[in-house]
Amino acid sequence: MASDSSSVPARVRALAERLAQPRPMRRGSLSERYVKCSKAGCACSQDPQARHGPYYSLTRKVGGQTRSQWVAAEQAERVREQIAAGQEFRQRVEALWAACEQWAQEEVAASPAGEVEKRGSRRRWRRRSRPKSKR
Numbered sequence: 001m002a003s004d005s006s007s008v009p010a011r012v013r014a015l016a017e018r019l020a021q022p023r024p025m026r027r028g029s030l031s032e033r034y035v036k037c038s039k040a041g042c043a044c045s046q047d048p049q050a051r052h053g054p055y056y057s058l059t060r061k062v063g064g065q066t067r068s069q070w071v072a073a074e075q076a077e078r079v080r081e082q083i084a085a086g087q088e089f090r091q092r093v094e095a096l097w098a099a100c101e102q103w104a105q106e107e108v109a110a111s112p113a114g115e116v117e118k119r120g121s122r123r124r125w126r127r128r129s130r131p132k133s134k135r
């Protein structure tokens with residue numbers, strides 16, 4: 001059973017289409033920091049409550065190394081949204097992977113020579129009814 005593009009399962013197609021809508025996004029995390037300054041006599045040197053901030057720092061791993069950059073306070077909310085978009089993207093990639101693997105499994109199970117998996121391999125994979133999305 002050859003699979004051309006017209007036989008793409010609806011679920012796989014839907015997931016792939018959602019991935020094909022790029023938007024600004026990031027990996028990493030944003031943290032809020034309160035810092036001491038170096039001014040002589042400034043209260044921040046004694047009193048944690050008097051520290052300056054918040055300052056925002058974006059931290060991410062690049063090639064195994066942790067990198068940080070400051071983010072202007074007025075940009076912090078936007079950066080948070082970009083990070084959330086990145087996490088959502090990662091979840092969608094995982095969902096697409098899972099759907100494609102099921103599809104691959106189905107394809108192999110459906111071919112006469114491919115009955116490698118014993119349990120339930122003749123049956124079409126069941127679509128699980130998903131719980132209602134909260135989004």
Ligand SMILES: [Zn+2]
Nearest residue numbers: 036037042044
């Ligand atoms: Zn200070």
